[in-house]
Amino acid sequence: MSIQGAGRVWRRLDVTVRDLPLGILFLVVSVLPGLRGHGTEVGDLPTRPFDALAVLTLALECLPLAVRRRWPAVCLALVTCGFALDQLRGYHSAAGTALPIVLISAGSHLEHRRRATVVLLTVAYVPLAIALSQLGSGGETPTEFVTFYLVLALAWGAGAWLRATRLAEAERRERVAAETRTAERAQLARELHDVVTHHVTAMVVQAEAARYLTAAPERLEQSLTAVSDTGRRAITDLRHLLDLLNPDHGPDHGPGYGPGIGHGPGTGHGPGTGPGTGPGPGPGTGAMEAKEPRTPAVGRVLTLVEQTRRAGQPVDFTEQGTPPASTGSADLVAYRVVQEALTNALKYAHGSRTSVQVRHGEREITVEVSTDGTGSPSAAAVGSGRGLAGLRERIGVLGGDFHAGSGTDGGFTVRARIPAGGTS
Secondary structure (H helix, E strand, O other): OOHHHHHHHHHHOOHHHHHHHHHHHHHHHHOOHHHOOOOOOOOOOOOOOOOHHHHHHHHHHHHHHHHOOOOHHHHHHHHHHHHHHHHHHOOOOHHHHHHHHHHHHHHHHOOOOHHHHHHHHHHHHHHHHHHHHHHOOOOOOHHHHHHHHHHHHHHHHHHHHHHHHHHHHHHHHHHHHHHHHHHHHHHHHHHHHHHHHHHHHHHHHHHHHHOOOOOOHHHHHHHHHHHHHHHHHHHHHHHHHHHHHOHHHOOOOOOOOOOOOOOOOOOOOOOOOOOOOOOOOOOOOOOOOOOOOOOOOHHHHHHHHHHHHHOOOOEEEEEEOOOOOOOOOHHHHHHHHHHHHHHHHHHHOEOOOEEEEEEEOOOEEEEEEEEOOOOEOOOOOOOOOHHHHHHHHHHHHHOOEEEEEEOOOOOEEEEEEEEOOOOO
């Protein structure tokens, strides 16, 4: 067995079993012929040879060390009684050295009645010092008794400091864990907001338009198909998001995210224009490879554009440049910017001409989405501003720039500069 394996086995043992060797070590050392009578000496009593009572004394001083962490109060009481008996009988064994160790352990591990324990030990020390002074030859001065008490108090203080340090570290870890949980919940809330809001908004707008198409069965069929396709995309995106929470669930189900759309300059109007990949019906499909990320890439922007067009929003899409080999989380953030901007365009400026521009640089991705402000609010025009606030926070973490505001012509523009290569 390796040293690391032995260490793991040792740590799995009960704390009493792990502390017992220390007590046995003190007991063995105390009975060694060369160390008899050379232990702690308080009171200037003559050294007495070991007798039958010395066995009990050594047992009280050494064996309770096995429970010094499990039952610190019991250990302290037994070792203190053994130490008092050791000094009053004049054995002066090496086991007396266990008292400061027990005080350190009790100061560190005792949870209840700590002040009462200190007071009780102090009160008990007074008659012990008086008895040792009377039984001794008079060579021990009061100053020496006080000095020994201060040594014992210092040992207790060292244990109390260890306890305070341990509690502070536990509080720090708990605080970090709470902050981590809060950050994770906020991240999950942002992802759910981005996924649910966009798809549900598109479905509401498409369903609202279908109400007026009863006299045109073909167009009604197209509108209902668009609602169905949007619902399937919402389910797929939610499934991928839930898989992030449970990565061991297994392979992803349903259509996967493709590697991205073709890159280079290009514009398109109307559904089915331009190359693309994405889940479900639309300009293209792509199956996720075993090592594909579960998060959508900027290459799926065209899928968003096509979905928004089918909801009745005229959208111009332009993509320039070639993305670098590694963009970090910049591609996901760029995707979310377009998603949130198109969602807001559907909600608050339905029917307005919208322009989506994505530019890839060597070190950054620039996204600009603008509407001309000629449309009208849709039935889904209810929001809290959480989406834009979340985008500003994400882009700020990456060290980029984000701007969203109205123009002089009544339109609305969202601009984002996202450094590539960083992790969010």
